Amino acid sequence: MSDLTKLTLAGARDALKKKEITSTELTGAYLKEMEAAAPLNAYVTVTADKAMEMAKASDAKLAKGEGGPLEGLPLGIKDLYCTKDVLTTACSHILDGFKPAYESTVTANLWRDGAVMLGKLNNDEFAMGSSNETSHYGSVVNPWRRKGSDAKLVPGGSSGGSSAAVAAGLCLAATATDTGGSIRQPAAFTGTVGLKPTYGRCSRWGIVAFASSLDQAGPIGRDVRDTAIMLGSMAGHDEKDTTSVDRAVPDYEAVLGQSIKGLSVGIPKEYRVDGMPGEIDELWTRGIEWLKAAGATVKEVSLPHTKYALPTYYIVAPAECSSNLARYDGVRYGLRVDGHDITDMYEKTRAAGFGAEVRRRVLMGTYVLSAGYYDAYYLKAQKVRSLIARDFAEAFSEVDVLLTPTAPSAAFAIGEKTDDPLSMYLNDVFTVPVNLAGLPGISVPAGLSSDGLPLGLQLIGRTFDEETLLKAAYAIEQAADFKAAPEAWWKA
Amino acid sequence: MSVDQKTVRHIARLARIAVRDDELEALAKELNGILDWVEQLGEVDTSGVEPMTSAVAVAMKMRDDVVAVQNLQAEVTRNAPNSEDGFYVVPKVVE
Amino acid sequence: MTTMVSDFERTMRKREARPEDLIKGQTGDWEIILGLEVHAQVTSNAKLFSASSTKFGAEQNTQVSFVDAAMPGMLPVINRYCVEQAVRTGLGLKAQINLRSVFDRKNYFYPDLPQGYQISQYKHPIVGEGEVVLDMKDGRTVTVGIERLHLEQDAGKSLHDQHPAMSFVDLNRSGVALMEIVSKPDMRSADEARAYVTKLRTILRYLGTCDGNMEEGSLRADVNVSVRKPGTPLGTRCEIKNVNSIRFIGQAIEYEARRQIEILEEGGSISQETRLFDPKTGETRSMRSKEEAHDYRYFPDPDLLPLELLQDDVDAIKASLPELPDEKKARLISEYGLSPYDATVLVGEAARADFFEAVAKGRDAKLAANWVTGDFFGALNREGHSIEETPVTAKQLGELIDLISDGTISGRIAKQVFDSMYKTGRDPAKIVKDEGLQQVTDFGEIEAAIDAVIAANPDKVEQTKVKPQLAAWFVGQIMKSTSGKANPRVVNEILARKLGLSSDG
Structure with a gap:
């Protein structure tokens, strides 16, 4: 087969089962694509030997008609996931050389099900960013370009390596994480599907923590089916994560194609923000029409505290990160810059080890938790967060899913927003409320901007109702019939 | 509320991040920009509202009192920048 | 837990020192106000949030899981038994059990604190107010209020004497469960502070929730000391950290109170600070590393859900509590007609009281008490034996008393027989017979x-x-x-x- 890397995850799975291809061929093809795609900077570590070894083992199983649901399927892993004996840095200088002696629960689930690891994917340092420009290993370049321009665009963030790799055909699917939009926004920027599951659906154990009450693992894939398959393997209760929830993992793939007739879709009026580009608004309207045409009923709902979600997030997330990142102190792993005493060593190590955005958030978080400010900032934010969650709960007493745009714009140029943290933060205006409330959300590519860049629609579901979410996403995918793909300019 | 350079120095010290004097002004400006923006939460009436403490509404699971971890001395020290004889080694701590 | 203490220290305490507990200064009498924060290591197999062993004395970093070493992505999972131990202790202190409590992070940097924060309970502890009744030597009892008890992680250990410029860090203790038991500032003399720790340790040992071994650090006390002229508002206090013997607690208090009085009488003022007690000099000194103002930035640990207990579970623990020292004392007094003094001596260790009861059963209780607390405890002390190491069993001591009661031997001869029993472990009847010690009644x-x-x-x-x-x-x-x-x-x-x-x- 000539276009091995054009297959979807489901397509490759079926071809492997039918023995039309082997995992070794498939994996080899991906490793070749990855080598050719160095200019995209999607991978920070390539584990070629390990990949081929795993592929061979999968082929042996497949040959006997055995193997798990992901047997022989090559995946990319966000560098936030700890992978045993494989460099894991969260794309931070401070984790220089760190090779964990353990495997994250989610990746262990993938290997249990037979998947093959191609390597570790670039991301914003400690997942703090919306453009993948804060990585210690440099920006990832979006495989998409504006029509008639060769300006380098961001792939979104923080899972920019994951979204770029899936869009450019450098893996069948990728793991990602989402704290404020880090799966959905990059998916929207690259014409891929990004699924952020309910908080507690996937174990956080072994994933480098950014903001513990918001972080959630999820997949980025080529289509809805691929993300459904991925989630089926990634999800599940884990005794090692107290916040992971003990409930059965349904067959997510089975719901795809089921009718959405009678499904009640809410349109939150507060998401119609000032300054939103007309083409995003039009895309949203098209999405509404598609769902109506598929038999859904659509009604306007209100989420009155929406405008407070971002400021709430920018108190809660930095507060948690300032504490979560305290362990990077130069004592037990990673970077150490010597000092004349212990405090000097700490201060030098952390100054050299953290990039500007991480430093900014750690300082911000330290400030909002400090004596005299806790009540005014942190406690206040957690109260507003309760109100935001309550808004969603009320909306979901009327409707089954919510439909919104994923991001207020298409992908922007590298360097365009780096000088203004606030304008960067505004990228997550539609995705952040979902994390604050712990809900599942998915971004589906739905059209192109006038510049020829992909745009995404977001569906938000009830807690642990990923099935309804996927069903509706699949309906949008069918209606949108998004077939556009970036030209492989990086191979030139 | 506004952050001055002295406050930036103090919180950088609490966070154990070395900051050069010539960085203080820019950092103070950045933090103030963000703080001014989050001030808008003041508009929200939160009287009688409980702060959100967890994103999942389930009872916390507990572990049994069983030792299930064996000697991991090599594994927990293998990434250390400086270790000796199974100890982590750090610049002298004065009490 | 500095801030919590100051909260309740601000409230005026009713208790006043007795005149004999006042310290004479140049300018008149001074009253000492004492509150203690005791850190008691929970007796458990595994740590509070990980499955590593808590065993004392292992080789460095051999009882450290990835969680204890705060490796990236590691998460805490709470040990149910440690929670039950805290509830058991709370019930033993006649305290309020909070069915909902919350774990917070206390943020600070130290090499033996791998996470960069300690998981503790700040605003919502698992146990609220309770009390401990002290039995003073003169027969008085003093009731000391318990402010709270909470669960938290222990830190690791830094060794400073291995290298001239470097410290060596061992995380074996990191994550071991501690109960921090905070008293109200209800004590007024070093004697009372000593009696408090002694009684608390007895209660913990009865409950089996802490072995109370101060040499191994299973029980440490932070002592808050302030002085004032009787009837005046509370003075500024100093906290003496980590005092690890009951004797040192007394010495540290006496030194610290006099130091503060001297400063105040010379017109100076006390600055609130953390101090260390040096057993070699018997003095306290300011801790250099703690000079920097602390700002622990407590906030609820987002890796842990609130800890919710069912009243039924608490009731079940309550039903399984052993008889505690105060109840045992009251029973020994009413059942055996013992003096409060004898009863207090006996209940200091559950095994001692059990020994007494085995001896006294069906015999003259007063005679049994005299023998157990007198000759028997005297011999244990003299030989440095614990009650578990006794060469004389309760059955044998009972038989000796029988020989006195039935006139076979006199009390004077009995002492001789007892010495021989203690040396040889032989039965008293055999000693009397072999050595021809029976009374002549012919x-x-x-x-x-x-x-x-x-x-x-x-x-x-x-x-x-x-x-x-x-x-x-x-x-x-x-x-x-x-x-x-x-x-x-x-x-x-x-x-x-x-x-x-x-x-x-």
């Missing part, structure tokens, strides 16, 4: 001895007729001539008859 034999003494001392016989109390002299002579084995009752009876005195004389 009338003929005793009468002969009496006749011999009377015959040899006719002048004394005459004098006794005038002064009957001289009969005691005859008794002494007769006991001497029978090597103490003559039954004194029989001697008295026959002697009275022979001298013409009434035998009950």
